[in-house]
Amino acid sequence: MLDSINACVALNNGVKMPWLGFGTFKIPDGEDVERCVSWALEAGYRSIDTAGSYKNEAGVGRAIKASGIPRGEIFLTTKVANHRQGYGETLEAFGDSLDLLGTDYVDLYLIHRAVKGKYQDTWRALETIYKSGRARAIGLSNFLIHHIQDILDICTVVPAADQTEFHPYLTEAELRAFCKRHGIAFQAWSPLIRGQIFDDPVLPGIAAKYGKTVAQIVLRWDLQSEVVTIPKSTNRERIIENTKIFDFELAPGDMAAIDALNRDWRMSSHPDNY
Secondary structure, eight states: OOOSSTTTEEOOTOOEEESEEEEEOOOOOHHHHHHHHHHHHTTTOOOOEOOOGGHHHHHHHHHHHHHHHOGGGOOOEEOOOOGGHHHHHHHHHHHHEEEEOOOSSSSSEOOOOOOOOTTHHHHHHHHHHHHHHHSSSSEEEEEOHHHHHHTTTOOOOOOEEEEEEETTTTTHHHHHHHHHTTTTTTEEESSSGGGGGOOOSHHHHHHHHOOOOHHHHOOOOOOOOOOOEOOOOHHHHHHHHHHSSSSOOOOHHHHHHHHHTTOOOOOOOOGGGG
16 A cells, blocks of 8 residues: 555565665765765654665765664665675675664675676676575566576576666656566656756646645655656655655556656666767
């Protein structure tokens, strides 16, 4: 039931991940990220997403510790940076992430991008980490179907998630269907297109119908599309606002209207060109 901020999806290994998480991309380390993560935890978020390349893992870890919330109640995700991929390099990078985060495990560890010639060896390192118990689940980020198939061809552990660009202008229907067939949870980063979604002419009318903001409509659309979503904000009011998406449900016609906004448009580099 998608009626509470505590609602979770069961990953393919049984680990439960909240449908709504808090992203920390481009939030500077130190007081900035500590303040934002603290606000998110106070607002009820229990899933925090960071990455080695964000260079804010230390601040994220300090905020989690300072919150007083038991570590076991927080779902923590981080990712191996692209320049540290490869089997041995990934094992070393993961150890560095644990040190910075101040924890002895993460809930989800992802390959940040499919770096050519390296991501299969990187996946083998993730399997080693997973089997050691230091990551409760392992997965991918910014992987397309052929990248995922390359992993499926060699894996002994099926990826638990694929975190990628997803929003009303990039709905990735084929990729989502592929992930669903293989039991891979689909997760959206920057679901609000870093604020660009607020300029869309269609969404305000839908928002007015439900007495919600455009952001709340889009995030609810994510959830009803069976997409885990991790919006990021550095504004306390918006961090709270983004949690108020569990007290209403979009009608099928409104879901279809948002689906129809798709234009296969990316704001980031294409995963094949990285």
